[in-house]
Amino acid sequence: MTGVIGAGAFGTALAISLSQDGDPVTLWARNADHAAAMRAGRENAARLPGARLPDSLSVTADITALPATGPLLLAVPMQQLRAMTTQHAAVLAGRRVVACCKGIELSTGLGPSGVLAQTLPDSTHALLTGPGFARDIARGLPTAMSLACADHDVARALQTALSTANLRLYRTPDTAGAEIGGALKNVIAIACGAAMGAGLGESARAALMTRGYAEMQRLALARGARAETLAGLSGFGDLTLTCTSEQSRNYAFGLSIGRGATFDTRITVEGAATARAVDDTARDMALDMPITGVVVALIDGRIDMSRALDMLLSRPLKEE
Numbered sequence: 616m617t618g619v620i621g622a623g624a625f626g627t628a629l630a631i632s633l634s635q636d637g638d639p640v641t642l643w644a645r646n647a648d649h650a651a652a653m654r655a656g657r658e659n660a661a662r663l664p665g666a667r668l669p670d671s672l673s674v675t676a677d678i679t680a681l682p683a684t685g686p687l688l689l690a691v692p693m694q695q696l697r698a699m700t701t702q703h704a705a706v707l708a709g710r711r712v713v714a715c716c717k718g719i720e721l722s723t724g725l726g727p728s729g730v731l732a733q734t735l736p737d738s739t740h741a742l743l744t745g746p747g748f749a750r751d752i753a754r755g756l757p758t759a760m761s762l763a764c765a766d767h768d769v770a771r772a773l774q775t776a777l778s779t780a781n782l783r784l785y786r787t788p789d790t791a792g793a794e795i796g797g798a799l800k801n802v803i804a805i806a807c808g809a810a811m812g813a814g815l816g817e818s819a820r821a822a823l824m825t826r827g828y829a830e831m832q833r834l835a836l837a838r839g840a841r842a843e844t845l846a847g848l849s850g851f852g853d854l855t856l857t858c859t860s861e862q863s864r865n866y867a868f869g870l871s872i873g874r875g876a877t878f879d880t881r882i883t884v885e886g887a888a889t890a891r892a893v894d895d896t897a898r899d900m901a902l903d904m905p906i907t908g909v910v911v912a913l914i915d916g917r918i919d920m921s922r923a924l925d926m927l928l929s930r931p932l933k934e935e
């Protein structure tokens with residue numbers, strides 16, 4: 616039995632996918648009214664409208680109603696992971712927990728695995744990341760993602776338990792590489808959106824994606840990750856998806872910056888806090904991450920698009 620904590624777009628999509636063939640899945644929402652509305656309408660109208668909840672998917676606002684065995688998927692935004700796992704540590708202790716968030720915690724510079732190590736030291740931790748829009752997963756469209764877990768046997772078991780006919784999971788032991796790829800691609804997607812929104816063109820976007828990939832690798836390798844993880848689904852794969860689709864909230868946020876338009880602040884944009892966290896880390900580790908720095912300055916309103924362009928184009932010419 617699988618439990619999903621967090622009834623946002625991604626948690627709901629995963630719960631739908633896993634219960635599609637009649638397997639029992641429980642989805643927990645923190646808000647009782649939200650849970651009741653989902654039960655009544657068999658739809659998460661607030662976060663994933665238009666996707667029907669299968670009959671074998673139960674929705675609850677009672678955290679103790681989650682299955683007592685089987686994996687628990689944690690599908691809350693990165694900046695909420697610590698608060699959620701701390702609040703519900705008694706329920707999560709000793710369980711197999713799979714973080715489904717992408718980002719770096721602003722207050723500590725830690726990724727999901729670092730936060731789980733601190734808040735749930737007695738649980739077994741894994742990470743589900745990679746290219747997959749909630750809407751596509753909920754519709755049963757073909758998707759491939761990464762399951763990162765340091766423990767080989769647990770990784771195999773989770774890979775089998777969480778793969779479906781249309782959602783294919785590849786496993787890796789390189790948690791550091793998987794989480795840095797998933798976090799940084801959102802920052803680069805903001806930069807790409809900004810470039811496209813400002814009319815800089817697709818060649819500029821390709822340059823940002825490629826030089827952004829170099830920043831992802833620089834941070835990941837400095838943190839002991841494997842280069843091939845960055846070339847996989849959690850890195851290159853998700854970078855490609857997120858930097859080229861208006862379905863991405865990070866890319867859409869970037870588009871609004873480039874166009875000088877407003878953006879709904881209620882929408883989850885993981886790359887904003889992550890850019891700040893990574894910018895701090897890069898400074899501490901003396902890593903050159905110019906695109907990340909420019910994204911932070913744009914988000915903070917310290918520079919405009921023309922200054923952003925100057926900052927990136929006036930850097931000394933160098934080898935690739």
Ligand SMILES: NC(=O)C1=CN([C@@H]2O[C@H](COP(=O)(O)OP(=O)(O)OC[C@H]3O[C@@H](n4cnc5c(N)ncnc54)[C@H](OP(=O)(O)O)[C@@H]3O)[C@@H](O)[C@H]2O)C=CC1
Pocket residue numbers: 620621622623624625626645646649662690691692693695698699715716717718747748749750882883885
């Ligand atoms: N959407 C997508 O296509 C994908 C998203 N992801 C990742 O999944 C993570 C979640 O994103 P997504 O589901 O899209 O975001 P949403 O904004 O759709 O939903 C976030 C959900 O988290 C809940 N939540 C927030 N804080 C807490 C808390 N402290 N305790 C319990 N629940 C909480 C919210 O509850 P409430 O509704 O009550 O506010 C909301 O339901 C992100 O890290 C994202 O990068 C990964 C792959 C694809």
Ligand SMILES: O=C(CO)COP(=O)(O)O
Pocket residue numbers: 717745746747748801804853856857862863864865866883884885
């Ligand atoms: O991570 C995602 C797809 O893999 C979703 O991206 P956004 O959070 O930018 O919508």
